[in-house]
Amino acid sequence: MRVELVTTLKRQATKILAELNTSKEPVLITEHGQPSAYLVDVDDFEMMQKRMAILEGIALGEKAIREGHVLSNQSAKDQMKKWLK
Template sequence: MKVELVTTLKRQATKILADLHISKEPVLITEHGQPSAYLVDVQDYELMQKRIQILEGIALGEKAIKEDRVISHSVAKEKLSKWLK
């Protein structure tokens, strides 16, 4: 992963962004020697967000199973058939 100072980002933003788009490698921005932010390609960021949503859905499903808040396929199909008419 590439690491850049915030002052370098301020001075060379166009170059850093161009490199980011080519390499697709995230850039860690530091301030006073400490990590401050990541720059990531828009497509990579959107893909990460979609993955997070999928993982959150899986976690909710697992929680529902643990709490016994599930129904069988046949019961679900019967309930939905009333709505789909």
């Protein structure tokens, strides 16, 4: 992963963004020697957002199972019929 100072980003934003677009490699921005932000390609960011949504859905499903909020297959089909017509 590439690391850049925030001051470098301020001075060379166009160049850094062009390189990010080409390489697709995330850029860690540091401020006073500490991580401050990541620059990532738009497509990669959108993919990460979709993955996060899927993982959150799985986590909610696992929680529902642990709490006993489950239906039989037939019961679920019966309840879904009103939306699938």
